Amino acid sequence: MQGLFRVCAASLGPIAAIMAVGATAVIAQQQPRLDVPYVPTPQEVVDRMLQLGKVRTGEYHIDLGSGDGRIAVTSASKHGARSLGVDLNPVRIEEARANAKKANVSDRAIFELKNLFETDIGKADVVTMYLLPSVNLELRPKVLRDMWPGTRIVSHAFDMGDWTPDHRESVIGRTVYLWIVPARVEGRWAIEGSHQFTVTLQQKYQEISGTAEIGGKSVPLRDASLSGAEIGFAIDIDGMPYRFQGIVSGDRIEGRRNEWRAARAK
Numbered sequence: 001m002q003g004l005f006r007v008c009a010a011s012l013g014p015i016a017a018i019m020a021v022g023a024t025a026v027i028a029q030q031q032p033r034l035d036v037p038y039v040p041t042p043q044e045v046v047d048r049m050l051q052l053g054k055v056r057t058g059e060y061h062i063d064l065g066s067g068d069g070r071i072a073v074t075s076a077s078k079h080g081a082r083s084l085g086v087d088l089n090p091v092r093i094e095e096a097r098a099n100a101k102k103a104n105v106s107d108r109a110i111f112e113l114k115n116l117f118e119t120d121i122g123k124a125d126v127v128t129m130y131l132l133p134s135v136n137l138e139l140r141p142k143v144l145r146d147m148w149p150g151t152r153i154v155s156h157a158f159d160m161g162d163w164t165p166d167h168r169e170s171v172i173g174r175t176v177y178l179w180i181v182p183a184r185v186e187g188r189w190a191i192e193g194s195h196q197f198t199v200t201l202q203q204k205y206q207e208i209s210g211t212a213e214i215g216g217k218s219v220p221l222r223d224a225s226l227s228g229a230e231i232g233f234a235i236d237i238d239g240m241p242y243r244f245q246g247i248v249s250g251d252r253i254e255g256r257r258n259e260w261r262a263a264r265a266k
């Protein structure tokens with residue numbers, strides 16, 4: 001973390017000097033305006049990020065701010081992914097394409113000169129990034145809006161504010177974070193099956209809680225959980241504990257063994 005901040009501060013030196021000699025307008029045209037300076041992720045950390053993101057053969061992986069392409073090239077060569085790296089610096093894009101060629105994965109690790117904020121992440125199974133706290137925070141609404149429940153985000157060094165990671169660990173002194181994009185479940189649901197009742201859910205990212213209205217009584221949900229599209233909770237019915245586990249799909253939930261289902265209620 002500190003490494004990146006140090007580079008940020010250090011990189012101001014030459015830029016300030018250029019401005020001082022009055023070449024600002026020309027340089028501004030030539031230099032892409034980067035939101036994050038280039039600092040590569042060590043290979044051990046790259047390997048662990050892709051393991052944590054559970055990148056599988058044929059999955060679509062995007063590295064936002066791809067630098068020399070090492071994360072996208074590794075996901076294509078070691079995990080069999082189709083990967084896209086985007087970077088605003090044309091020098092980095094050239095390096096990344098050369099590295100993909102060297103690793104024999106030019107067909108599966110593609111690099112585009114593109115702003116990460118304008119990149120379509122809606123079809124990605126996994127997104128990786130090594131950016132900055134402010135950039136992660138700016139990306140957060142886009143991640144939650146555009147990515148499908150169950151897709152994974154892995155970040156080197158920086159968190160996503162009050163979105164608690166599903167996993168966090170240290171690799172050779174670097175912190176790596178994993179989030180699983182949660183389905184949107186907040187609101188009222190009508191449950192049908194062997195028992196009929198309504199459930200009202202509150203949600204903060206992947207943390208959920210709520211109450212069931214059953215037999216004229218309000219019963220708190222116990223052990224409520226949400227991981228991607230997988231939801232679970234327990235309630236007592238007539239003094240007996242029941243666990244409900246299902247898969248959320250838009251405005252419907254299907255019980256795991258089809259023994260119950262739910263639809264959004266008004």
Ligand SMILES: C[S@@+](CC[C@H](N)C(=O)[O-])C[C@H]1O[C@@H](n2cnc3c(N)ncnc32)[C@H](O)[C@@H]1O
Nearest residue numbers: 035036039040041065066067087088115116130
């Ligand atoms: C810290 S480096 C990470 C490089 C690579 N992902 C890695 O971990 O080795 C951040 C990269 O983001 C790129 N970058 C900065 N702002 C960007 C933007 N708005 N859109 C796309 N790339 C950007 C920089 O050029 C740099 O290569």
